[in-house]
Amino acid sequence: MENAPKPLLRALSGEAVWPPPFWLMRQAGRYLPEYRALRAQAGDFIRLCTNPALAAEVTLQPLRRYGMDGAILFSDILMLPWAMGQPLRYAEGEGPLLEPIRDAEGLAKLDPAGAAARLAPIYETVSRVRAGLAQEAPKAALIGFAGSPFTVACYMVEGRGGGEFAHARRMAYADPALFGKLIRLLVDSTTEYLLAQAEAGAEALMLFDSWAGLLSPAQFRRWSIEPSAAIVRNIRKVRPDIPLIGFPRLAGPLLPEYAQRTGVSTVAMDTAMDPRWAATAVPAEVALQGNLDPQAVVAGGAAMEAEARSILAAMRGRPFVFNLGHGIVPPTPPEHVAALARVIRMG
Numbered sequence: 237m238e239n240a241p242k243p244l245l246r247a248l249s250g251e252a253v254w255p256p257p258f259w260l261m262r263q264a265g266r267y268l269p270e271y272r273a274l275r276a277q278a279g280d281f282i283r284l285c286t287n288p289a290l291a292a293e294v295t296l297q298p299l300r301r302y303g304m305d306g307a308i309l310f311s312d313i314l315m316l317p318w319a320m321g322q323p324l325r326y327a328e329g330e331g332p333l334l335e336p337i338r339d340a341e342g343l344a345k346l347d348p349a350g351a352a353a354r355l356a357p358i359y360e361t362v363s364r365v366r367a368g369l370a371q372e373a374p375k376a377a378l379i380g381f382a383g384s385p386f387t388v389a390c391y392m393v394e395g396r397g398g399g400e401f402a403h404a405r406r407m408a409y410a411d412p413a414l415f416g417k418l419i420r421l422l423v424d425s426t427t428e429y430l431l432a433q434a435e436a437g438a439e440a441l442m443l444f445d446s447w448a449g450l451l452s453p454a455q456f457r458r459w460s461i462e463p464s465a466a467i468v469r470n471i472r473k474v475r476p477d478i479p480l481i482g483f484p485r486l487a488g489p490l491l492p493e494y495a496q497r498t499g500v501s502t503v504a505m506d507t508a509m510d511p512r513w514a515a516t517a518v519p520a521e522v523a524l525q526g527n528l529d530p531q532a533v534v535a536g537g538a539a540m541e542a543e544a545r546s547i548l549a550a551m552r553g554r555p556f557v558f559n560l561g562h563g564i565v566p567p568t569p570p571e572h573v574a575a576l577a578r579v580i581r582m583g
């Protein structure tokens with residue numbers, strides 16, 4: 237493929253760039269005072285996600301402070317079920333609440349054909365961020381994203397987070413025809429959603445499978461790997477070269493199989509993954525991303541820096557993007573992120 241000039245895109249495409257490019261999962265949002273000010277102004281979280289001017293501004297905020305190599309679109313994985321007509325709200329202190337889908341009647345109420353129109357403001361945000369990056373941070377690349385079908389189905393069936401998604405996992409065993417129908421619907425709608433983000437200007441795409449680690453190995457293959465592989469195949473038909481990042485959180489020893497069978501260009505490692513093991517277990521042409529513990533960034537200081545350096549040492553010489561092992565958390569002091577950026581830039 238052509239030698240993309242942006243460091244993040246080079247690394248995601250399999251080039252060992254050093255010092256490694258970096259960005260942080262959930263980097264736009266909750267821990268930044270300027271985000272909280274803007275969030276208060278917008279009122280509702282969904283209104284913020286569907287307001288292109290404000291969402292583009294929030295996307296760019298962390299880059300102004302820390303000069304990350306990547307900007308991740310400010311949106312949420314649950315905007316897709318919302319756009320298909322599933323009632324959704326974000327309750328203060330409780331996280332997302334949806335009207336749960338537990339049977340064929342519930343599934344039939346979804347309106348996938350209507351999703352594109354409701355998602356239009358998000359595509360508008362993507363275009364605005366691309367224009368903003370060209371002005372403010374020309375070396376940074378824009379990452380679009382979606383939840384994986386399994387992780388999105390977890391919320392759609394359960395109706396909420398905060399637990400172990402017992403209803404969703406039970407449905408996958410008890411009624412695989414119904415669960416499979418939901419997953420297939422999500423494979424198609426997620427493909428369209430990601431391709432539309434790429435069309436609007438996203439330069440790399442990430443699939444968040446935050447709850448993949450709740451599955452047994454056989455269920456992981458069926459409900460995480462296979463649907464993700466289908467999305468990768470669909471996207472590759474249209475955009476053969478766009479970097480694709482998969483994040484099968486807590487996949488453990490199934491990480492190399494996930495990498496190989498889905499065909500993603502990069503796999504993101506969660507906090508529990510040993511980067512020294514992943515460095516050899518995952519084929520060298522697949523880039524790795526990760527995996528500093530978000531709590532280490534809350535703590536900061538020498539403990540954070542030592543952890544960051546040991547990840548860097550394990551990844552040296554390999555295509556790699558420095559990131560966290562899960563999303564940055566609200567109590568993170570912004571100055572600890574600045575200190576982390578300095579450590580990464582030293583390589």
Ligand code: CP3
Pocket residue numbers: 261262263264265266275281308309310311312313314326330331332381397444446562563
């Ligand atoms: O910088 C970024 O990454 C911002 C864009 C982004 C958000 N959510 C914004 C958000 C991204 C990439 C996500 C992904 C997401 N959302 C995942 C996968 C990654 C992960 O963390 O595992 C999941 C599982 C969700 C679902 C979700 N959205 C939950 C569970 C919650 C509530 C808890 C929380 O994290 O705050 C949300 C709300 C949400 N999504 C907020 C933000 C900034 C907080 C909303 C607020 O300001 O009140």
